[in-house]
Amino acid sequence: MIWLAPAKLNLFLHILGRRPDGYHNLQTVFQLIDYCDELQFEIQTDPNIEINLQITDNLVIRAARLLQQTYQCPLGAKIQLYKRIPIGGGLGGGSSNAATTLLALNQLWGLNKPMDELAELGEQLGADVPVFIKGRTAWAEGIGEQLTPISLPEIWYVVMVPPCTVSSAEFFSLSELTRNTPAITIQQFLSKQVLTRNDFEIVACKRYPLVASALQWLNQFAEARLTGSGSCVFAMFKDEGEAYAVQQQVAAPYTSFVARGIEYSPVLSWGVAKR
Numbered sequence: 604m605i606w607l608a609p610a611k612l613n614l615f616l617h618i619l620g621r622r623p624d625g626y627h628n629l630q631t632v633f634q635l636i637d638y639c640d641e642l643q644f645e646i647q648t649d650p651n652i653e654i655n656l657q658i659t660d661n662l663v664i665r666a667a668r669l670l671q672q673t674y675q676c677p678l679g680a681k682i683q684l685y686k687r688i689p690i691g692g693g694l695g696g697g698s699s700n701a702a703t704t705l706l707a708l709n710q711l712w713g714l715n716k717p718m719d720e721l722a723e724l725g726e727q728l729g730a731d732v733p734v735f736i737k738g739r740t741a742w743a744e745g746i747g748e749q750l751t752p753i754s755l756p757e758i759w760y761v762v763m764v765p766p767c768t769v770s771s772a773e774f775f776s777l778s779e780l781t782r783n784t785p786a787i788t789i790q791q792f793l794s795k796q797v798l799t800r801n802d803f804e805i806v807a808c809k810r811y812p813l814v815a816s817a818l819q820w821l822n823q824f825a826e827a828r829l830t831g832s833g834s835c836v837f838a839m840f841k842d843e844g845e846a847y848a849v850q851q852q853v854a855a856p857y858t859s860f861v862a863r864g865i866e867y868s869p870v871l872s873w874g875v876a877k878r
Contacts, residue, residue, distance in 0.1 A: 606707045607639040607869040608699040609686045610759060611734065612837055613793070613832045615799035617784040626730075626746045627775060630786060632753065633695075633741050635733045635778070636760060639694055640688050641871065642703055647679035656680045666701035667828040670708055673724060678712050689858075691768025693831025697730045701737030703870050724747075729776055738868030742789050751789065754866055758839045760845035763821055764812040764858045769833040776806035777806055800828075809869050817857060824849045828855075839864075 623629055642663070652667045665685055670676065682704070688696030705721050708714075718736060722738040725732030730747035739752040774780060781802045791797045807829055808815035814829065817836045821827035825838035840846040846861045853859040 604643065606642045606644070606703050608696070608703040608877075609635050609865070609868050610689075610699065611635055611694070611731070612762070612802065612864075613681050615828070616801045616803060616831065617714045617787070618780065618782050618802045619786055620628065620782050620786055622746075627646075627709040627782065628745060629743075629747060630784075631743050631747065632755075632792065633731075633743055633747075633750075634755065635734075635738075635740045635868055636762075637869075638687065638694075638860060638862040640687040640700055640703075642700065642707065642709070643683040644704075644707050644711055645681040645683075647681060648843040650677060651684070653680075654684060656659050656665045656684055656686075662697045662728055663704045663867050666704040666725070666732075666870070667708055669724060669727065669810040670705055670712075670714070674716070676712050676714060680708060680711075689835060690697070691770075692764055692835035693769065693829065694762075694835055695831070696736065697868075698729045698731035699735045701725065701728045702732050706734060706870055708711050712774075735868065738871040740866050741865070742792070751805060752758075752788065753793070755864060758841065758842075758864045759837055759843050760837045760862050760864065761821065761850045761853075762835055762837045762860055762862060763848050763853055764860075765775075765811065765815045765834045765836075766856045766858075767811055767813055767834050769807060769811065769814075771832040774803055774806055774832045780806055792807060801830070802831050804834045806830045811854070821849075829861050 612634045616631045619628040708816050722733040722736045725736050734750045741750040819826045821838045827838045850861045
């Protein structure tokens with residue numbers, strides 16, 4: 604069995620202000636896309652948890668151990684993670700992997716905890732984890748954990764991947780980061796009554812010329828935007844063929860892919876697929 608972990612795009616990202624706890628209040632739309640990592644789980648009768656990748660501070664391992672310790676589960680797991688989602692690109696791959704791990708092991712270990720409880724648990728691992736656990740394209744507020752599901756028209760996305768990674772923590776600490784963007788409503792976003800942006804885009808372009816160049820190139824075909832704190836950028840197209848025609852023109856040093864926006868995560872049907 605293969606459990607899927609989808610990527611996401613931030614259709615916009617506004618930072619409203621800094622909170623007393625040091626985090627930031629924001630508004631964004633998490634658009635799930637059908638570009639996924641894959642995980643497989645082999646349940647063990649001992650409590651050991653292993654993964655096939657040698658990654659320091661791996662969120663999959665942290666998620667499995669958090670679930671195990673929270674509910675004092677005596678079982679363990681051998682986990683195989685097959686990466687497609689670029690690391691450090693603002694696509695939420697690590698958070699999605701963690702969410703799928705919580706959902707999968709919740710079932711496979713026979714814990715059967717409710718989704719809302721798992722989402723609260725996932726928040727300890729990262730602000731993006733709850734949206735992947737709940738598995739819906741959503742409007743998000745707070746630090747990203749206050750979610751309202753929304754339905755959007757089917758759109759195709761060209762995603763460009765610069766050969767660089769960006770640290771969200773570093774960007775959030777920058778003095779020049781805009782932190783006073785006015786709040787908007789879901790209706791204003793859906794009806795396009797207000798202009799939106801990604802508040803990280805200016806600082807990303809200043810520090811990473813490859814990001815600026817990607818945005819400039821993609822803007823020839825459609826409005827391009829940064830996702831998360833970067834480094835990936837994307838543009839949307841109503842037609843699949845048009846999206847692939849643009850993607851085929853992406854040249855080195857960039858890689859790229861085309862993905863379809865989805866309303867529901869495949870993990871809601873337990874993410875099971877056959878190779």
